[in-house]
Amino acid sequence: MLPISVDPDSKPGEYVLKSLFVNFTTQAERKIRIIMAEPLEKPLTKSLQRGEDPQFDQVISSMSSLSEYCLPSILRTLFDWYKRQNGIEDESHEYRPRTSNKSKSDEQQRDYLMERRDLAIDFIFSLVLIEVLKQIPLHPVLDTLIHDVINLAFKHFKYKEGYLGPNTGNMHIVADLYAEVVGVLAQAKFHAVKKKFMAELKELRHKEQSPYVVQSIISLIMGMKFFRIKMYPVEDFEASLQFMQECAHYFLEVKDKDIKHALAGLFVEILVPVAAAVKNEVNVPCLRNFVESLYDTTLELSSRKKHSLALYPLVTCLLCVSQKQLFLNRWHIFLNNCLSNLKNKDPKMARVALESLYRLLWVYMIRIKCESNTATQSRLITIITTLFPKGSRGVVPRDMPLNIFVKIIQFIAQERLDFAMKEIIFDFLCVGKPAKAFSLNPERMNIGLRAFLVIADSLQQKDGEPPMPVTGAVLPSGNTLRVKKTYLSKTLTEEEARMIGMSLYYSQVRKAVDNILRHLDKEVGRCMMLTNVQMLNKEPEDMITGERKPKIDLFRTCVAAIPRLLPDGMSKLELIDLLARLSIHMDDELRHIAQNSLQGLLVDFPDWREDVLFGFTTFLLREVNDMHHSLLDSSLKLLLQLLTQWKLVIQTQGKVYEQANKIRNAELIANGSSHRMQSERGPHCSVLHAVEGFALVLLCSFQVATRKLSVLILKEIRTLFLALGQPEDDDRPMIDVMDQLSPSVLESFVHVAVSESATLPLTHSVDLQWLVEWNAVLVNSHYDVKSPSHVWIFAQSVKDPWVLCLFSFLRQENLPKHCPTALSYAWPYAFTRLQSVMPLVDPNSPINAKKTSTAGSGDNCVTLWRNYLILCFGVAKPSIMSPGHLRASTPEIMATTPDGTVSYDNKTTGTPSVGVLLKQLVPLMRLEGIEITESLVLGFGRTNSLVFRELVEELHPLMKEALERRPENKKRRERRDLLRLQLLRIFELLADAGVISDSTNGALERDTLALGALFLEYVDLTRMLLEAENDKEVEILKDIRAHFSAMVANLIQCVPVHHRRFLFPQQSLRHHLFILFSQWAGPFSIMFTPLDRYSDRNHQITRYQYCALKAMSAVLCCGPVFDNVGLSPDGYLYKWLDNILACQDLRVHQLGREVVVLLLELNPDQINLFNWAIDRCYTGSYQLASGCFKAIATVCGSRYGRNPVSGDCWSVANTIRVGLHDMNN
Structure with missing residues (x-):
């Protein structure tokens, strides 16, 4: 389609109209193209009905608004567009299917497609007509245009005999749309519509009766089904009823059953809105005549089986629009007919009887306001006992929409509240019955609870009388006839219940809800959680059947009533836990309702917010494990949503508070109102830190998606801290x-x-x-x-x-320093999570023994377990500390049975204890599986200083076992070597983190700062062991040497320089260690001299050699030199230092420089050392001279700071000057 341009020089009105019409044609063309590409079976309503495309809806609404000023122009232009689309050049065109029985299959398919296009054009055209014709009362229109619309509409009402193509359904839809057009047009041009209808009917009646004629008459009658009587002015009302009276005469005359039924259906469609609109009786003769002319005949016909379905609604409508006395005199006969048909085996007939009953009851209770007390009571008891038989669990008729029964109770309550509550709702909810007599009647309870909520809502919102039930709420075009009612969600309080007159019933209903919820939770709650093994790989459709279905429906109603109606008898934590469980229920709808109710509690009750978050977090820890990936992620999204809702509430309250502050008197502010608000904010910090701790636990997940959600939760908490106002002394x-x-x-x-x-x-x-x-x-x-x-x-x-x-x-200077509160919560949380994974990892556990899982899932379990180990030992608290100060509820952990074995029973509760944890884990160090022991190394290696001594106490037997030297076979030797290696790696990590050298909780003696006897023995025995096996070159021994070297180096380097002299009380141990490390240092051994042609000298240094060199350096600088011979004029240490400082590797050179600095600092009396350093500044290579110079400069700088008049610094001034000159060159 070529783009259409609008002349910019047009008048403003023309320009707007033309632009709008261009937009309409473009959009219509686009929609037609889409429809042509869709399957023939797809209904046009899915693509074209109002509400499906907001942009197109807006265009049509705009055309309606413009029609107020130029309706004739728009109608003419629309007809031009319509004719152009259909290729119609003259008005004699008759709408008909294009399909021919003689067409070949491919041609027939093309015809069907073109037919679908024609129907789509009619659909769009009628949508626009429905909107623009509403403006006829505001703008005169030529009769010719009105006749064009009427003629076009009635052409679509003609019966298409013998057509069975795929577009049949769409043809009926389009015919209904044109019926809606006629209904709109009749509001302003009723006489023209009536004239056309009567003329068409007269023509058909004069034809010889045949099936085709009968169907044609029915199609014509159906074309008037959206005609509505104008209630005012009275002239229009009487004219409409005159038309109805003429139709009534035809109804009485016609013999054909189908035509009679079609007319009855038309009368019902027209009369129901009249009955709904009339507040009191209508004392208009024409309406009274209409009712009297039809009532006796229709009542008699309705008793016949072949007419009852069609005529019950008509009799109902006639009674509903009749006068009060006529209604009271006649309705009991038809009421008895309806009550007797409620038990009809035909569900359609039972449904019709039920709908008739609740419309009649509306008139009786709402419009007529009942009879005498005795008569009304008797009538209501008859109706109630029929609908809800005594001793039965269900309702009559079965399988009907429960909303109808709810409305019946609401209508009764409007005038007889006490009767509705005590005789119906209390009975349904088992109020006042003993516990033994209580039984779940889900259908009745659902009706009773919904009725109570509807009644309370209506009273609280002061809705007045409930409207009469009408027919379908949506027209063929997609326009709605009524706005959907919104119900209150705020909690109904005792005070509000008293104000609306329901205080007598309120508390008893709350207790009943509590009882119902507990029974439902037991029967269809806990057992149907998605974490339940029995629910795995099951479809909800297969599980929610039979007796479960009505119970689930009742469960939905009860949960949806929260927080509007809080169960009385259930504590906060019980209710939150129930809703949390239901948030992972198998039933989608119940799951979403529970999530909304949780949010409602958090938003509506400030004092519940902490409990909601604590309760939901504890639930996730206990019930939703990491193996349920998608379930965990969806639950985390709910947690994130809860935090977001809280933030939005705070922000909204903040805006209100700011506005109030502007109005408040400055004196009020000075009196401390803002301080009160601040003090209210403080307590919430604990729950936010708890959620931070939980988020940290989630960061242990091996799923990136879960970790991302954890980060989002942490960000939302930061925003909440900002919104709430975080205290200055908080983390x-x-x-x-x-x-x-x-x-x-x-x-x-x-x-x-x-x-x-x-x-x-x-x-x-x-x-x-x-x-x-x-x-x-x-x-x-x-x-x-x-x-x-x-x-x-x-x-x-x-x-x-x-x-x-x-x-x-988790290093001590990172999260433990800045976020101690969150980490105090993370400890029990991580402990709980670790225990849940433990059975899946421990090969000795019964669960693991029976498990048949893929390798991938096993790897994931070990990965998760390892991450939890790292977190647990990074945040663990000592066993002697009581967790009572924490706000978090105590999580469920594993317990030890009397015989000492570990129990994996999740029902056993206890306190998180690092002692218990170590007793579980340390024995696993003996396992052959490398994955487990590697994970333990990383976990134990993250142990914080507070629990370090407990770790060493548990590891002590393993340390002794590892250092035993005895003859053994190859396999035992390999296992012992592996144990030695893993222990060394643990201690290397702990030394690297400064945990071993911690003067308060580490391995140092608190008084002397010496290495404790246990660790001193461990280091010495390890040295002796490695000295004995120094000639072996087994790969695992290389690793042991490297990690031993690194452990010793890390241990010493984490101790302050001037405290290092106390570490090793025996200087001989330092000497032995130095010699041992020297043997592993390759080119940096003390035996190496520059004259030797060592093979590795010009090669890249290895990690093993570098670790040994670092350990040599650390041991050497651990206090004054242990061997004065080494620093004598020809001492062996000078050659070693020359070698290190001259190395081209910057890290080795830097290490050498640090060694020289420390030697000079720790050995101030060794003048030979100082002279050697000065000498090398002049005689050494560039690397060597530079290193010595920088070392001297560092030492002199520090000494000058301590003693500005020191003579040593003046003696090297010349050296420094020469050195600077050399560096500049």
Whole structure:
């Protein structure tokens, strides 16, 4: 379609109209193209009905608005467009199917497609007509245009005999649309519509009766089904009823059953809105005549089986529009007919009888306001006992929409509230019945509870009288006849119940709801959670059948009533736990309702907010484990939504508070109102830190999606802290700390990470979100001398860099320092999670023994278990500390049975204890499975200083076992070597973190600062063991040597320089260690001299050699030199220092310089050492001279700071000057 342009020089009105019409034609063409591409079976309503395309709806609404000013122009233009689309050049065109029985299959398919296009054009055209013709009362229109519309509509009412194509359904839809057009037109041009209808009817009546004629008359009658009587002015009302009277005469005369039924249906469609609109009786003769002319005949016909379905609604309508006395005199006969048909075996007839009953009851209760008390009571009891038989669990008729029964009770309550409550609702809800007599009648209870809620809502909103039930709420065009009622969701309080006159019933209904909820939870609640093993791989459709279905429906109603109606007898925590369980129920609808109710509690009750978050978090920890990936993620989204809702409430209240502040008197503010608000905010910090702790636990997940949600939760908590106003002495938000640490964490290991992305972002853009999503792999190398111990060990053990990030965040100076409160909650949470995974990992557990899982799921379990280990030991509290100060509820953990074995029964509760944990885990160090022991190494290696001594106490037997030297076979020897290696790696990680050297809780004696006897013995025995096996070159021994070297080096380096002299009371141990490490240092051994042609001298240094060199340096500088011979004029240490300082590797050279500085600092009396340093500044190579010069400058700088008049510094002034000159050159 070529683009259409509008002349910009047109008049404003013309320009707007033309532009709008261009928009309409463009949109219509687009929609027609879409429809032509769709299957023939697809109904046009799915694509064209109002509400399906908001943009197109807006265009049609705009045309309606413009029609107020130029309706004739729009109608003419619309007809031109319609004729052009259909290729109609003259008005004699008759709408008919294009299909011919003689067409071949491909031609027939094309005809069907073109027919679908014609119907789509009619659909669009009628949609616009419905909207624009509403403006006829505001704008005169030529009769010719009105006749064109009427003629076109009635052409679509003609019966198409013998047509059975795929477009049959769409033809009926289009015919209904044109019937809606006629209904709109009749409001302003009733006489023209009536004239056309009567003329068409007269013509058909004069034809010889045949099936075709009968169907044609029925189609014509159906074309008037959207005609509505105008209630005012009275002249229009009487004219409409005159038309109805003429139709009534035809109804009485016609013999054909189908025509009679069609006319009865038309009368019902027209009379129901009249009955609904009339508040009191209508004393108009024409209406009275109409009722009297039809009533006796229709009542008699309705008793016949072949007419009852069609005529029951008509008799009902006639009674509904009749006068009060006529209604009271006649309705009891028809009422008895309706009551007797409620038990009809034909469900259609039973439904018709029920609908007739509730319309009659509306007239009796609402319009007529009942009879005498006795007569009304008798009548109501008759109706109620028929609908709800005594002793029965169900209702009559069965399988009907419960809403009809709810409305019946509402109508009764409008005039007889006490009767409705005590005789019906209390009976349904089993109010006042003893516990033994209580039984779930789900259908009745559902009706009773819904009726109570509807009645209370109507009274509280002061809705007045309930409207009469009408027919369909949606017209063929998609326009709605009534606005959907919105119900109150705020909690109904005792005071509000008293104000609306329901205080007598309110508390008893709440108790009943509590009873019902408990029974439902037992029968269809807990057992149908998605975490239940019996529900795995089951479809809801298969499980929610039979007796379960009505119970689930009742459950939905009860939960949807929260927080509007809070169950009386159920504590806060019980209710929150129930809703949390239902948030993972198998039934989708119940799940969403429970989630909404949880949000309602959090939004409406400020004092419930902490309980909701604590309760939901505890539930997730206990019930939704990490193996339910999608379920966990959906639950985390709900947690995130709860936090967001809280934030929105606070922000809204903040705006109100700010506006109130502007109005308030300054004196009020000065009197402390703002301080009160601040003090109210403080207590919420504990629950937010608890959720932070839970989010930290979630960061242990191996699923990136779960970790992303955890980051979003942390961000939402930060926003909440800002909204609530965080106290100055409170911990920083965890996300701020982790975002700030992320660049340095990444920098510490980025050199061992290989990423799929070509480049890394700039440091300032790295945050927690980026680390969580980063896709990279850790690689290790024998030549890696840059990495600290924890990075090196992780690169050996794991490939996921996120685990290393988690390990780094838990260093003492990071999260434990800045977020202690959140970590105090993370400890019991992580402990609980670890226990849930433990049975899946421990090969000795009965669960694991029976498990038949894929390798992938097993790897995931170990990964998760390892991450939880790292977190647990990073945040663990000592066993002696009581967790009573924590707000979080005590999680469920594993327990130890009397015989000492570990029980994995989730029902056993206890307190998180690092002692219990260590007793479970330390025996696993003996397992042969490398995955388990590697995970334990990383977990134990993250142990914080508070629980370090408990760890060592548990590991002590293993340490003794590892250092035993006895003859044994190869397999035992390999297992012992592996144990030695893993223990050394644990202690290396702990030494690297400064835990062993912690003067308060580490391995040092608190008084002397010496290494404790246990650790001193461990180091000495390990040295002796390695000295004895120094000639062996087994690969595992190389690893043991390297990790022993690194452990000793880390241990010493984490002790302040001037305290190191106390570490090793026996100087001989230092000497022996130095000699031992020297033997592993390759080219940096003390036996090496520059004259030797050592094979590795010009090769890259290995990690093993570098660790040994660091250990040599650390031991040597652990106080004054242990061997004065080494620093004598020809001492062996000078050659060794020459070798290190002259190395081209910058890290080795830097290490050498640090050694010289420490030697000079710790040995101030060794003048030979100082002279050697001065000498090398002049005689050494550039590397050597530079290193010595910088070392001297460092020492002199520090000494000058302590003693400005020291003579040593003046004696080297010349050396410094020469050195600076040399560096400049």
